[in-house]
Amino acid sequence: MIPHTDGALRMLSQRLMKQLLPDLKSLYSLSDGALIGLLINAIADETGEGIQRRLDDIAEMKLIFIAGEALLSSREKEVISTELSSYRLTDVNDHHDELTRILVSLHQKTEDKKIEALNQSIWAYLGRHSRRHKITALP
Amino acid sequence: MITTDRVKIAAAEYLGEKWGTPVTVCNVEKIFGGASRETYKLTLEVVGETRGVILRRDPPSSLIDTERHLEYGAYDRIYPTDIPVPEPLFLENNTDFLEQPFSIMAAVENPMSDVALLSEEQKKIVGEQKYNLLGRLAAKDPFALKFDEIMTVPDAVSTAAVQLTYWQGVINDDEIHPQPIAQAAIRWLAANLPPPAQKISIVHGDYRTGNFLFNEHAEITAILDWEMCHLGDPLEDLAWSLDPLWSGEDLELAGKLIPHGQAIQTWCEASGLSCNEEAFKWWRIFASVKAVAIWISSSENFEKGEGKDSILAMAGWVMTDRQNRILLNYFAPEVIS
Numbered sequence: 001m002i003p004h005t006d007g008a009l010r011m012l013s014q015r016l017m018k019q020l021l022p023d024l025k026s027l028y029s030l031s032d033g034a035l036i037g038l039l040i041n042a043i044a045d046e047t048g049e050g051i052q053r054r055l056d057d058i059a060e061m062k063l064i065f066i067a068g069e070a071l072l073s074s075r076e077k078e079v080i081s082t083e084l085s086s087y088r089l090t091d092v093n094d095h096h097d098e099l100t101r102i103l104v105s106l107h108q109k110t111e112d113k114k115i116e117a118l119n120q121s122i123w124a125y126l127g128r129h130s131r132r133h134k135i136t137a138l139p
Numbered sequence: 140m141i142t143t144d145r146v147k148i149a150a151a152e153y154l155g156e157k158w159g160t161p162v163t164v165c166n167v168e169k170i171f172g173g174a175s176r177e178t179y180k181l182t183l184e185v186v187g188e189t190r191g192v193i194l195r196r197d198p199p200s201s202l203i204d205t206e207r208h209l210e211y212g213a214y215d216r217i218y219p220t221d222i223p224v225p226e227p228l229f230l231e232n233n234t235d236f237l238e239q240p241f242s243i244m245a246a247v248e249n250p251m252s253d254v255a256l257l258s259e260e261q262k263k264i265v266g267e268q269k270y271n272l273l274g275r276l277a278a279k280d281p282f283a284l285k286f287d288e289i290m291t292v293p294d295a296v297s298t299a300a301v302q303l304t305y306w307q308g309v310i311n312d313d314e315i316h317p318q319p320i321a322q323a324a325i326r327w328l329a330a331n332l333p334p335p336a337q338k339i340s341i342v343h344g345d346y347r348t349g350n351f352l353f354n355e356h357a358e359i360t361a362i363l364d365w366e367m368c369h370l371g372d373p374l375e376d377l378a379w380s381l382d383p384l385w386s387g388e389d390l391e392l393a394g395k396l397i398p399h400g401q402a403i404q405t406w407c408e409a410s411g412l413s414c415n416e417e418a419f420k421w422w423r424i425f426a427s428v429k430a431v432a433i434w435i436s437s438s439e440n441f442e443k444g445e446g447k448d449s450i451l452a453m454a455g456w457v458m459t460d461r462q463n464r465i466l467l468n469y470f471a472p473e474v475i476s
Contacts, residue, residue, distance in 0.1 A: 028169040035449040100317040127474025135460050
């Protein structure tokens with residue numbers, strides 16, 4: 001059992017990059033291996049924080065939807081009110097995607113109807129979303 | 140993926156047949172030579188002489204969905220001009236040799252592509268050449284070079300809209316997750332189309348640091364990766380080359396070489412064209428949207444298992460992340476910190 005999967009992945013990435021790759025002779029394999037090492041590092045970060053980051057996004061999007069409720073269709077409101085089916089990453093991802101599609105549509109409506117305050121709050125959310133998901137695990 | 144041994148045997152047979160003389164393939168090395176094709180560097184012995192060639196094989200999947208005859212046709216038409224490109228040798232659509240179509244070009248001697256190897260003075264020299272060459276490319280008459288025989292000719296008014304529609308389609312078709320930042324950018328681009336192009340030029344399509352080779356004297360010896368070449372607004376290449384993604388940590392330097400203002404001035408002088416501020420802003424935002432489309436497309440290929448190359452995953456994840464923050468900085472710089 002590996003209780004701290006993210007830490008284990010980081011360790012494996014380090015081993016790959018520092019101990020195994022230097023022995024490779026092909027420049028292509030060396031570059032490919034280095035990319036894989038970097039990706040494992042980023043996956044480690046996602047394993048540790050990915051679900052929480054999406055839950056934070058979902059909570060923030062729901063606040064935006066409350067502010068823009070008048071612009072939402074009944075179908076969109078139904079999706080927004082749906083509870084997460086589980087905390088598995090795939091389920092959280094799917095729900096996050098559904099809400100993001102509604103956000104894209106709402107963003108367009110704020111532009112069409114020139115609702116500046118809501119439009120700015122969506123941009124502000126996208127800024128926070130971007131900071132939250134910024135890939136920092138790469139050395 | 141095929142083995143290098145397989146490439147060695149097939150290349151010897153193919154080139155021997157083409158040149159009508161025995162060819163020995165002494166060495167085969169797979170290299171990163173543009174992510175859209177598998178690229179191999181071959182060292183040959185032909186009639187007692189050693190020469191190098193580059194073989195580019197279509198993979199089942201790639202970063203960019205391109206047609207090989209367009210890329211090869213671009214090399215073929217540019218090679219006789221004053222824009223340096225590798226000599227195109229053969230384009231083979233028959234899949235009997237290597238299971239996929241492939242092309243072969245002469246290798247460039249002593250190639251270097253990492254500008255970090257250059258001194259500060261050499262960076263200035265290479266930067267000037269880079270934008271002088273791009274200006275000269277923009278100045279060329281695509282009809283005199285018969286580019287209209289292999290590519291669609293857009294009109295000056297609609298070329299921006301044509302490009303936007305194409306790359307918007309790629310995002311809509313290939314996105315695995317919704318892209319709220321790119322979609323906002325697309326809406327802005329559609330609502331604020333630029334003035335007509337000054338002329339219809341040959342657009343390289345991926346003109347950036349990393350896609351040209353230079354030698355030990357800091358001379359650019361080859362412009363590579365013409366797979367996205369098309370006809371269109373010459374500002375498209377200039378804007379793409381100045382995207383912050385290619386600047387590394389110093390965003391003031393165009394492709395890690397020379398300041399943006401100097402790059403633009405060099406381009407204007409070499410092309411005889413102007414850089415309209417309004418149009419240029421449009422093409423810079425477009426460049427980032429196009430880049431997002433390419434990264435998303437690679438991500439889709441990796442997700443579907445059509446491509447297993449790690450660079451597809453890297454582009455689809457890390458590059459999309461960076462490119463979205465570049466777009467955010469255009470539209471809402473106050474939310475970036």
